[in-house]
Amino acid sequence: MLQDGKLYLGTSRKPDDSINQGEYLDLGYANRHGLITGATGTGKTVTLQILAEAFSNAGVPVFCADVKGDLSGIAAIGEYKDFLEKRAKTIGLDPYEFQEFPVIFWDLFGERGHRVRTTLTEMGPLLLARLMDMTDAQEGVLNIAFKIADENGLALLDMKDLQAMLKYMSEHSKELTGIYGNISKQSIGAIQRDLLVLEQQGAEQFFGEPALKISDMMRTTPDGRGAISVLAADKLMMNPRLYGTFLLWLLSELFEELPEVGDPDKPRLVFFFDEAHLLFDEAPKILIERVEQVVRLIRSKGVGVYFVTQNPLDVPETVLSQLGNRIQHALRAYTPREQKAVKTAAETFRPNPEFDCFEAITQLGVGEALVSTLEAKGVPTVVQRTLIRPPSSRLGPLTDGERRDAMSHSPVAGLYDEDLDRDSAFEILKKRADDAAKAEEEQRRKEEDDEEELQESRRWTLPGFGDDDDDDDDYDDRGRKRSSRRRKPTRRRRSSRRQTVAEAAMKSAARTVATQLGRALVRGILGSLKKGL
Known part of the structure; x- marks a missing residue:
């Protein structure tokens, strides 16, 4: 319900339980951020849902992290339930109409929504x-x-x-x-x-292409409603460093890309971070510093940030001090820490003389909250005990089939669902390394081939190698192979001084004749001597 630029939250009640007046959130101050706190089961998620519905109907795009899967039902039309009708009559919401809202589902892992990626x-x-x-x-x-x-x-x-x-x-x-x-x-x-x-x-799921364009989280429908981006965070919350990486990138992108707009009539985008205690538990210092910086400065860019958590102490003091719009559901005060949390929450409200905030926080029923929002000149209103209005969309999650159907009709269907792995540092460096290894291998083979050719040429130019008659020397007269060890090249005669067979025969015959002639001469000389004697 939108009235004069204000979002209807519910109707406040007096201490005697009589109905007082409607409580609203001024769109002009919605970018001053907010906090929704309360114990488990007190109605925080429903409050987030009705705020997202109201912003959407006002033409403001919404982003919310769905930790438990409950928020997916915002994409389906509401269903009649007795307790919802009773609540609507109690607060005077007439007529109470059901409605479905334009939702875009996102998921870093690509399982329950369109892929969310960015590049390093x-x-x-x-x-x-x-x-x-x-x-x-x-x-x-x-x-x-x-x-x-x-x-x-x-x-x-x-x-x-x-x-x-x-x-x-x-x-x-x-x-x-x-x-x-x-x-x-x-x-x-x-x-x-x-x-x-x-x-x-799971960072390999987050870093890559195609990278998400922030503008796709800031869409409006043809009828003027703001699209509600729902991030499936049930699995993501089990990986706190990855969730911190995503949040840090998202807030930084918004801060860097969006221009300054001062204080607009309504926000350009509203963020809801459900189960914020999971975000800040053991968060890197840089993340807390960045969130603090963004919360302080992104207001002038027309972005509102709302934290939803169990205990106000879950949010760092530097961030908590920047949250002007407060919705406090019931808290329990059994332990000293819980009592401190209740006291902290009570002290952050502008007091109402009609009741004690500390006691009221511990006595609130399901769907009831203490509400204080910013009014003219950014001054917080007096805190009121308020019955939160029932949602117009479905309470509870969508079925898997309904989710797939919503994704198939999404305005970003097909834009981010397929991986794009173009040539980048990995592929280029791998190609260079492969080319270098291939060139090195070719050079090594070339050097080996050159060395073999050199050795071959040397073998055929050594003395004693390559002669035709060497083959005969490899076998003895019985046909047995001689030893493979060759004579030293220095002791072998050059092939140019060797005799042919004919020359050897002639020399042998000459030596025989000479020997016989010598013997005849000796005998003749000796015989002549004997006769003379």
């Missing part, structure tokens, strides 16, 4: 380094990795791109150190280990 380049080294709580040396190395990639046309899109770049830097650290400064292999190793932790939580 869009995340940037600064946010990534602070998210992983890197040392100065590690942050310096990460900045060098992004700079080298940028200078060499190596797009860093997904996790394998950054891992490939770090491996390249480790292998060429000596050459790169002289250009970019010290690149320690120990720092590279530490970054790789941090990235491994991020990968194990």
